[in-house]
Amino acid sequence: MSIINAYNLSKSYRIHEKQEGVKNTIKDFFNRKYTYKDAVINLNMTIEKGEIIGLLGENGAGKTTTLKMLSGILYPTYGKVIVLNYTPTQRKKEFLKKIAFVMGNKSEINWDLPAVDTFRYQKLVYQVPNELYNKNINLLAEMLNVKHLLNIQLRRLSLGERMKMELINSFLYSPEIVFLDEPTIGLDLNSQIAIRKFLRQYREERKTTIIITSHYMDDIEETCDRVILLSKGRKIFDGSISEVSRLYSTNKVLQLVFDKAVNPLEFAKYGEIIEFKDNTLKLIIRKEQYKSIVTELIGQNRNITDISITNVPFKNIVNQIMAEGRIS
The missing domain is CATH 3.30.70 (Alpha-Beta Plaits)
Known part of the structure; x- marks a missing residue:
């Protein structure tokens, strides 16, 4: 059953062309010139429930922009996207309870508090019943081997341990879709391996749909069922990793x-x-x-x-x- 459908999804950014010098700065104030950059162009995709999808491409390919449109953070310039039978940009409360977005370079947890305090706040925001909250905390902390760290101030944890807490915070309310933008960036090898193992294991147990962007190819190869290759905003391939090898090598x-x-x-x-x-x-x-x-x-x-x-x-x-x- 498909839970994400994108049709000709496109995003363009208007960029101000600023001339150097004081004189040109004054001119720009009255008569600005703009150019347009296409970040995503006519992207069509269908994603099934329980799939782990890897979005591949170099910097500027449109990976993060795509995730933000699928999650409703960005409005498409044109095209249409339906996620879990919702229009993401409407940001309905029911929709937001069913998705999570984790960015490897941006923390959602207060560094001055133990992670468990943020988890309790997350529980209130997403109205997670006590029984489900306790069950999920125990399951996630055990899978990521961080039970002994839940009550330690976040800033005292290593980068890998902090990322594990970010994952718990996002998976805590049992979202149906999780968007992961560079979840292992900057992590040591052991932390990377632990997170890949967690994602595979969690998907098997909960049938959660996961979409990952990463510059670490091991993240993609060891975790994903399917990859989507982007080139300058355009999709050039959608298929299995073995097909990438067959077609491109x-x-x-x-x-x-x-x-x-x-x-x-x-x-x-x-x-x-x-x-x-x-x-x-x-x-x-x-x-x-x-x-x-x-x-x-x-x-x-x-x-x-x-x-x-x-x-x-x-x-x-x-x-x-x-x-x-x-x-x-």
Whole structure:
């Protein structure tokens, strides 16, 4: 069942063109000139209940703008969006009780108070029954392993611990849809892994729909069912991670295992060396050349004991696409 539907969703910003100098500043005061920047252009999407969706793209691609339109924070310039059978920009109380928005670079919890005080306030705002509140606090704190930190002043916690409290604060009232904008930004590896595990586990238990933007490809690959790629405000792909690899990767990873030490530079002519360890060499080679390369290596009798071909890791593909400017 689809719970988010966007039709030709678009957002443009009017930007004041300011000239330098005092004289031009005075002129601008009476006769301002504006340009328009398209942040999102004719975006169509359908999201089903219980899906975890990753929005991908470089800075300025329109990811955060899209989340803000889906949640009703921003009005679309044109187009239409329906979320849970509501028009988000109407900001109806019933709608707001069913969604949550977490921004990795913006805290919603008072740093001078223990997190549990903010949770109690959240309980009152969203009218969470006592039984459900206690159940959710215990469940979320246990899943994120922070029960022992609930009564500690927020500013005394680490960045990773504070983000876990932000997640509890947003999931506390059992929203049906959660928008996460860079939820692991700046976090250490262990905190990132813990949050990814939490999102997957929570979705399985509650069937919550989660939409994530992140520049950490591991967040997307390890958490999401589907990805939407944006390029300069336009959607260029909507499908599974495996489909991204199939459609966009022009390379393969060739792994060679040797029975004795070799000079890896002797193999640099075949492709880009990405790893050499314990007599195992990994190269990125052109997809269309791998058969001829393997045939040549076997014919040269180079003390190779094993050869394998795998797809290029998802994050390498996305980095390649970004570098080439094919997506945001």
